[in-house]
Amino acid sequence: MxxxxxxxxxxxxxxxxxxxxxxxxxxxxxxxxxxxxxxxxxxxxxxxxxxxxxxxxxxxxxxxxxxxxxxxxxxxxxxxxxxxxxxxxxxxxxxxxxxxxxxxxxxxxxxxxxxxxxxxxxxAARPTTDEEVLELGGVTMNVDRRRVTVGGVEVALTSTEFDLLAHLLRRPGRVFSRAQLLGAVWGYTTGPGTRTVDVHVAQLRGKLGPGSPIRTVRGVGYGADAP
Structure with a gap:
């Protein structure tokens, strides 16, 4: 190896x-x-x-x-x-x-x-001197430990789901287009299709449950706000 x-x-x-x-x-x-x-x-x-x-x-x-x-x-x-x-x-x-x-x-x-x-x-974990913790609504994310909890209960996310959620939680209230998310989270300059983002958002919402802070802005994209 x-x-x-x-x-x-x-x-x-x-x-x-x-x-x-x-x-x-x-x-x-x-x-x-x-x-x-x-x-x-x-x-x-x-x-x-x-x-x-x-x-x-x-x-x-x-x-x-x-x-x-x-x-x-x-x-x-x-x-x-x-x-x-x-x-x-x-x-x-x-x-x-x-x-x-x-x-x-x-x-x-x-x-x-x-x-x-x-x-x-x-x-990969991103170690820093001070742990980065993001909170919105009932969702708490410890970025450095790669852990997400909803109402105190840990939720298992794929690395892609985790980074997508982190990107949204770091910028509450901002709405991103699918192309912007593909570039920021997946690193694509040209995307494999907008359904990639849609499917991951749907998966995230399902895992986060009713407390999910992710919102859809029709015709624009996705953002995160307190429910």
Whole structure:
């Protein structure tokens, strides 16, 4: 394993897996490859990778089910989905199951590596001298400890959900367009579609419950205000 950490690649196409492994290693990551969903699930539990690059269309246990099982076990290892079709339904379902991002085949290996860097950056703690705590309504976020509570009860968020919520809570009352959120949270200069933001907002609201401070401004985007 190298300094950047281990990335687990779960991909049945050997040529694609070898290409991804080559580019990730060039960027300083250790790489472990599995060809099946069952093997990938076991490898996450055994190796505790920093991130998972997960093909949606795996035989048998598909990628979405692998992610669903991990999240059900309270395992929030960042997951980057790879899907063979430019199918919005696949992408939305993957994000709803707790995925952090996705790329569509055929993809640029450099883009995939950049996406891996982004999800790992979002997942990393940001230590500071004084802990940053954000509060709005019944939601309390300790940014440095990566913990969110609602009414004193801890809520498990993906790294992407966490950073999206932090971005909104740091600027209460301000409304952001979907393009602004894609740039600030996902790091995209051109986005994969506005549904990415919509799905993550819906997931966040569901987890935060009635006390969610996130509001929709029709035709503009999203902001955070005390309910």
């Amino acid at each position: 190298t300094d950047r950490g281990l990335v687990l690649v779960v991909e049945e196409d050997r040529a694609i897996a070898d290409l991804v492994r080559l580019y990730l290693r060039r960027d300083g990551y250790g790489v472990h490859v599995e060809e099946t969903g069952e093997g990938g699930l076991a490898a996450v539990r055994r190796l505790r990778p920093a991130a998972v690059v997960l093909d949606v269309g795996l035989p048998g246990l598909d990628g979405i089910e692998v992610c669903r099982r991990l999240r059900a076990e309270d395992d929030w290892t960042p997951v980057l989905f790879v899907t063979a079709r430019d199918d919005e339904v696949d992408r939305i379902v993957g994000l709803e199951m707790g995925g952090d991002d996705y790329v569509t085949k055929p993809f640029s290996p450099r883009e995939l590596v950049a996406r891996v860097r982004t999800v790992l950056r979002r997942a």
